[in-house]
Amino acid sequence: MTLKELAQALGLSPTTVSRALNGFPEVSEETRKKVRAAAEAYGYRPNMRARSLATGRAMAIGHVIPIQSGHEMVNPVFADFIAGAGEVYSGAGYDMLISIVPDDRQQQAYEDFRTKGSVDGIIVHAPRLGDKRIQLINDVGIPFVVHGRASDSGEAYSWVDMNNFRAFERATKLLLDLGHTRIGLVNGLEDMDFAIRRRAGVEAALRAAGLKVNDACFFSGEMTEHYGHRAMTEMLALPEPPTAVLTSSMIPGIGIRRAIRESGREIGRDISVIIHDDDLSYLPNGREDPLFTATRSSVREAGRAAATMLLDIIATGDHDPRHVLLEADLILGRSTGPVRAMATT
Amino acid sequence: MTLKELAQALGLSPTTVSRALNGFPEVSEETRKKVRAAAEAYGYRPNMRARSLATGRAMAIGHVIPIQSGHEMVNPVFADFIAGAGEVYSGAGYDMLISIVPDDRQQQAYEDFRTKGSVDGIIVHAPRLGDKRIQLINDVGIPFVVHGRASDSGEAYSWVDMNNFRAFERATKLLLDLGHTRIGLVNGLEDMDFAIRRRAGVEAALRAAGLKVNDACFFSGEMTEHYGHRAMTEMLALPEPPTAVLTSSMIPGIGIRRAIRESGREIGRDISVIIHDDDLSYLPNGREDPLFTATRSSVREAGRAAATMLLDIIATGDHDPRHVLLEADLILGRSTGPVRAMATT
DNA sequence: CGCGTTTCCCAAAGCGGTTTGGATAACGAT
DNA sequence: ATCGTTATCCAAACCGCTTTGGGAAACGCG
Numbered sequence: 001m002t003l004k005e006l007a008q009a010l011g012l013s014p015t016t017v018s019r020a021l022n023g024f025p026e027v028s029e030e031t032r033k034k035v036r037a038a039a040e041a042y043g044y045r046p047n048m049r050a051r052s053l054a055t056g057r058a059m060a061i062g063h064v065i066p067i068q069s070g071h072e073m074v075n076p077v078f079a080d081f082i083a084g085a086g087e088v089y090s091g092a093g094y095d096m097l098i099s100i101v102p103d104d105r106q107q108q109a110y111e112d113f114r115t116k117g118s119v120d121g122i123i124v125h126a127p128r129l130g131d132k133r134i135q136l137i138n139d140v141g142i143p144f145v146v147h148g149r150a151s152d153s154g155e156a157y158s159w160v161d162m163n164n165f166r167a168f169e170r171a172t173k174l175l176l177d178l179g180h181t182r183i184g185l186v187n188g189l190e191d192m193d194f195a196i197r198r199r200a201g202v203e204a205a206l207r208a209a210g211l212k213v214n215d216a217c218f219f220s221g222e223m224t225e226h227y228g229h230r231a232m233t234e235m236l237a238l239p240e241p242p243t244a245v246l247t248s249s250m251i252p253g254i255g256i257r258r259a260i261r262e263s264g265r266e267i268g269r270d271i272s273v274i275i276h277d278d279d280l281s282y283l284p285n286g287r288e289d290p291l292f293t294a295t296r297s298s299v300r301e302a303g304r305a306a307a308t309m310l311l312d313i314i315a316t317g318d319h320d321p322r323h324v325l326l327e328a329d330l331i332l333g334r335s336t337g338p339v340r341a342m343a344t345t
Numbered sequence: 346m347t348l349k350e351l352a353q354a355l356g357l358s359p360t361t362v363s364r365a366l367n368g369f370p371e372v373s374e375e376t377r378k379k380v381r382a383a384a385e386a387y388g389y390r391p392n393m394r395a396r397s398l399a400t401g402r403a404m405a406i407g408h409v410i411p412i413q414s415g416h417e418m419v420n421p422v423f424a425d426f427i428a429g430a431g432e433v434y435s436g437a438g439y440d441m442l443i444s445i446v447p448d449d450r451q452q453q454a455y456e457d458f459r460t461k462g463s464v465d466g467i468i469v470h471a472p473r474l475g476d477k478r479i480q481l482i483n484d485v486g487i488p489f490v491v492h493g494r495a496s497d498s499g500e501a502y503s504w505v506d507m508n509n510f511r512a513f514e515r516a517t518k519l520l521l522d523l524g525h526t527r528i529g530l531v532n533g534l535e536d537m538d539f540a541i542r543r544r545a546g547v548e549a550a551l552r553a554a555g556l557k558v559n560d561a562c563f564f565s566g567e568m569t570e571h572y573g574h575r576a577m578t579e580m581l582a583l584p585e586p587p588t589a590v591l592t593s594s595m596i597p598g599i600g601i602r603r604a605i606r607e608s609g610r611e612i613g614r615d616i617s618v619i620i621h622d623d624d625l626s627y628l629p630n631g632r633e634d635p636l637f638t639a640t641r642s643s644v645r646e647a648g649r650a651a652a653t654m655l656l657d658i659i660a661t662g663d664h665d666p667r668h669v670l671l672e673a674d675l676i677l678g679r680s681t682g683p684v685r686a687m688a689t690t
Numbered sequence: 691c692g693c694g695t696t697t698c699c700c701a702a703a704g705c706g707g708t709t710t711g712g713a714t715a716a717c718g719a720t
Numbered sequence: 721a722t723c724g725t726t727a728t729c730c731a732a733a734c735c736g737c738t739t740t741g742g743g744a745a746a747c748g749c750g
Contacts, residue, residue, distance in 0.1 A: 002706055013730045018708060028728060045460035049403065050706030053394045053735050060442075067428065074428045076627035079419045083412065086445035095463060096443045097405075100431035115390035117736090118440060224629055225599075225636065251628060254570075254599055261606055282421035283596060284569055291570065347736055358700045363738060373698060395736035398705050462706090 001044045010038050021046075048095075052117075060095040061085075061310060062119035064109050066126055067102050073222060074100075075126055076251065077278045077299045081147065084303025085123065092311050094120075107136055114142045121310045123147060129191045143319065145310040147302060148193050158313065160306040160324040164194050167295035167328035168201030171246055171274045174293075174330065176209050179339035180244035180272060184217035186231045186256060188248045195220065198248060198276070217242050228252025232259035243339050244272040250283055253292055257335075272336040276328070290333035297328035346389045355383050366391075393440075397462075405440040406430075406655060407464035409454050411471055412447050418567060419445075420471055421596065422623045422644045426492065429648025430468065437656055439465075452481055459487045466655045468492060474536045488664065490655040492647060493538050503658065505651040505669045509539045512640035512673035513546030513591060516619045519638075519675065520589040521554050524684035525617060529562035529587035531576045531597050540565065543593060543621070562587050573600025581608050588684050589617040595628050598637055602680075613638075617681040621673070635678035642673040 007014045012031065020027045020035035027035075038044075052058045063085070065078060082096065089096050097119055101109045110133070113119045121143040124133055127150040134153045137144050146159040168185075175183055185202050188195035203213050216238060219231040228247060235241050236259065247253050253275035260267045267273055277285045277294035279301075285291050305324050313319060352362045357376070365372045365380035372380075383389075397403045408430070410423060427441065434441050442464055446454045455478070458464045466488040469478055472495040479498045482489050491504040520528055530547050533540035548558050561583060564576040573592060580586050581604065592598050598620035605612045612618055622630045622639035624646075630636050650669050658664060 003708095004706075014707080015709080015731080016729055019729090022708085026728065031728080043456075043460070045457065047398075047706050048461040048463050049394050049398045050462075050735090051708075053392075053398050053737090054706080054708040056735075058394065065428075073626040074424045076424065079421065079424045082443065083410075083419045083445050086443065090444065090446065096445075098427065098431065098441045098443050099435065100428050100441075101435065112390065115388070116393040117395075118393050224627065226629065226631055258602075281418040282569065284571065286571055348738095349736075359737080360701080360739080361699055364699090367738085371698065376698080392736055395705090396738075398707085399736080399738040401705075 001042050003044075003046065006035075006039060006042060006044050009042070010035060058118055058120045059093060060097050060119045061089060061307070062097045062099060062113045062122045064106065064113075064122060064124060065098065065100045066106060067100060076223075076249075076283075077280065078125065079282075080278065080280050080298075080300045081125070081303040081306075083281070084298075084300035084305075085307035086303075088304050088307035088311065094311065106133055110137050110140055110142075114140045121145070121314050123306055123310060127153075127193045129193060129196060131193075143310060143313045145306045145313070147306050149197075151193055151196060156321045158309060158322045160302050160309060160326070162194070162297040162299075162302065162326045162328055164197035165201040165204070167276065167297065167330075168198040168246060169205045170201075170328075170330055171276075171293075171295050172202045172205035173209075174336070175244040175246070175272060175274065176205065176211075178244070178272065178336065180242075181209075181211055181339075182214070182217070182240060182242040182244070183211075184214075184219070184231075184235050184242035184245040186219045186221075186228055186245060186247040186252050188220070188223050190220040195248060198246075202246060214242075217245075223249045223252050225251055225255040225258075228255025229259045230255070232256040233263075236260075236263045236265075242271070244274070244336070246274045246276075248276050250275050250277055250280075250285060250292065250294075253335075268335045268337045270340060272339075274336060277331065285331070285333070290331050291335065293333040293336040294331045295328040296331050297326050302326060346387050348389075348391065351380075351384060351387060351389050354387070355380060403463055403465045404438060405442050405464045406434060406652070407442045407444060407458045407467045409451065409458075409467060409469060410443065410445045411451060412445060421568075421594075421628075422625065423470065424627075425623065425625050425643075425645045426470070426648040426651075428626070429643075429645035429650075430652035431648075433649050433652035433656065439656065451478055455482050455485055455487075459485045466490070466659050468651055468655060472498075472538045474538060474541060476538075488655060488658045490651045490658070492651050494542075496538055496541060501666045503654060503667045505647050505654060505671070507539070507642040507644075507647065507671045507673055509542035510546040510549070512621065512642065512675075513543040514550045515546075515673075515675055516591055516621075516638075516640050517547045517550035519681070520591070520617060520619065521550065521556075523589070523617065523681060525587075525589035526554075526556055526684070527559070527562070527585060527587040527589070528556075529559075529564070529576075529580050529590040531564045531566075531573055531590060531592040531601060533565070533568050533593045535565040540593060543591075547591060559587075562590075568594045568597050570596055570600040570603075573597025574604045575600070577601040577604035578608075581605075581610075587616070589619070589681070591619045591621075593621050595620050595622055595625070595630060595637065595639075598680075613680045613682045615685060617684075619681060622676065630676070630678070635676050636680065638678040638681040639676045640673040641676050642671050647671060 003014050007017045017035050020032040099109045124146040127148045131150040134150055134155050134157050138155050149159050149161050221227045257267050260271050275292045275294045277296040279298040285294055348359050352359045362380050365377040444454045469491040472493045476495040479500050479502050483500050494504050494506050566572045602612050605616050620637045620639045622641040624643040630639055
């Protein structure tokens with residue numbers, strides 16, 4: 001059923017039908033009602049392609065998910081982020097276009113989005129150190145919002161981020177307050193922006209307490225269970241192993257827990273662990289009885305915030321950079337405790 | 346830069362330029378080269394909306410991800426599945442549209458996809474028992490492929506699925522061969538099709554061995570770590586706890602491992618555990634040294650298969666139902682071993 | 691040279707909407 | 721009764737591309 005057919009069936013012109021449905025004032029209330037009823041009855045829905053060709057608005061937002069060539073890893077927070085964003089889009093009548101591309105074809109993906117006219121705006125995921133994408137999209141000239149920040153990008157741009165620095169600084173302070181002085185960090189890949197900020201937060205807290213940073217206890221890698229296990233095992237083999245460990249996600253946290261248990265120690269008693277919890281729906285840390293002490297910030301909420309921001313930028317046409325910095329909650333679980341005198345083997 | 350402008354700049358008609366770029370034979374090689382060069386130089390890219398309005402093909406595939414109202418859980422395999430599908434799409438010049446909708450607005454989502462003309466085909470995720478979606482989309486009349494099957498849907502339709510029955514039957518047989526006779530199953534929600542088939546596989550193997558199914562050792566729930574932990578803890582409290590457990594995913598498997606350890610037992614020695622491993626990029630079970638003995642089947646591969654099938658259905662226009670049944674590998678890890686005489690507390 | 695084929699290119703008609711610029715009728719005021 | 725408004729509706733242009741149906745030149749052949 002097309003507009004024209006609907007118009008014909010009603011004995012009206014396409015113009016009038018279009019206006020009636022889109023709420024223009026040039027049409028009488030009476031006919032508007034008739035048109036609405038007929039549209040409903042015939043199940044008429046405007047063809048989006050035709051409409052957006054005519055209006056120039058695609059009514060769609062593009063998400064570009066980078067895949068790191070080599071590791072082939074999809075960011076695990078991705079599913080929840082777009083679930084949050086998706087809520088906002090569908091509420092506003094927008095579609096969500098997703099493009100999963102290897103690192104080296106990023107630029108292509110952004111340009112395609114714009115020149116092919118398939119989206120009105122873009123969400124950029126997982127910015128890295130030295131990320132050129134932001135400059136790229138700025139050049140392309142299409143509204144966008146970054147999930148996270150690219151520390152060293154000179155450009156001004158809009159972003160939604162979690163306060164990684166503060167979250168990890170606070171978590172470290174908690175450990176310091178519990179008496180821990182040998183603290184390890186099992187971080188994400190350190191060319192990712194969030195990992196850099198988290199490390200900085202830990203280091204700041206340590207320095208503030210007059211402690212020096214022990215490089216042997218700082219790890220950087222892709223956040224898998226095996227990685228957490230390996231890092232923890234290595235640390236436990238040190239002459240003076242850390243008594244507390246922070247890690248960037250629940251998944252390596254599980255590996256850390258396994259390594260601790262395998263060494264005959266007990267988590268929360270012999271060794272304290274704090275994870276960052278993205279509050280993923282399929283990997284809940286637990287509400288009333290959290291597995292891990294954690295800094296928690298819902299990545300789904302971040303998705304909602306980023307989508308809302310982007311739609312607003314598009315609607316208002318106001319491209320001044322905006323920022324939302326989400327603070328993480330510090331959740332006390334069973335994986336932390338005061339330092340024990342004889343934690344070493 | 347539009348086609349018309351490009352044509353003008355070249356001193357040619359839009360017709361010729363369009364044909365030159367789309368490889369029609371009615372244009373001389375010489376002009377084709379000139380046109381290509383100019384298009385390259387000006388950075389011309391056809392507007393997809395206009396093109397698909399003209400051709401009637403949207404060059405996009407829609408994925409409808411259901412969110413179970415109430416739990417708000419996004420299926421964790423989703424990210425890897427669409428990563429696989431995305432590869433295929435981008436290779437074929439297709440876009441991927443994602444719609445994340447609560448259960449009760451599914452129908453709307455499918456109809457919108459078609460009537461709004463935004464996609465040429467649909468991938469249906471996570472079919473359930475008594476799922477009405479398949480009939481729904483068949484009625485809507487748009488090519489689609491289901492990831493998984495809906496056991497009780499009378500309709501014929503195309504699907505890509507893993508052989509859940511056989512995978513769990515084989516895994517159960519492995520446990521039986523190891524001498525286990527008290528076997529538990531920590532399954533997914535049993536209104537999901539895959540969970541039903543897995544249970545059936547386990548039951549078939551048990552019956553074939555002349556064993557009866559113990560309902561106290563069969564669990565059904567949303568696959569979280571906590572769920573695995575709770576189920577295992579319950580089983581261990583039984584007068585005769587199982588000596589082996591199968592579970593539907595790595596995540597509850599981790600909870601199961603935790604419960605086993607908390608009870609002072611050792612996984613693989615006191616209690617054997619087999620998980621199903623979707624080979625998720627962010628939750629690897631390990632290649633050389635797998636954490637768990639597992640039935641493994643890459644969900645990313647399933648995504649590729651489903652996308653390939655759908656594109657082919659669209660290209661050939663041949664709507665005869667097709668099926669791909671992926672077999673799972675049985676991977677031996679360290680979580681299984683022969684039954685021990687005194688496994689009970 | 692005449693005539694039927696090719697070869698190469700173009701004008702114009704869509705695709706299904708929106709939007710501009712009237713046209714017609716009804717209305718109120720003079 | 722006349723004229724300017726206002727309220728409704730419509731014809732036609734347009735968005736940017738594809739595609740149909742020629743048309744003109746070049747070619748092949750008797």
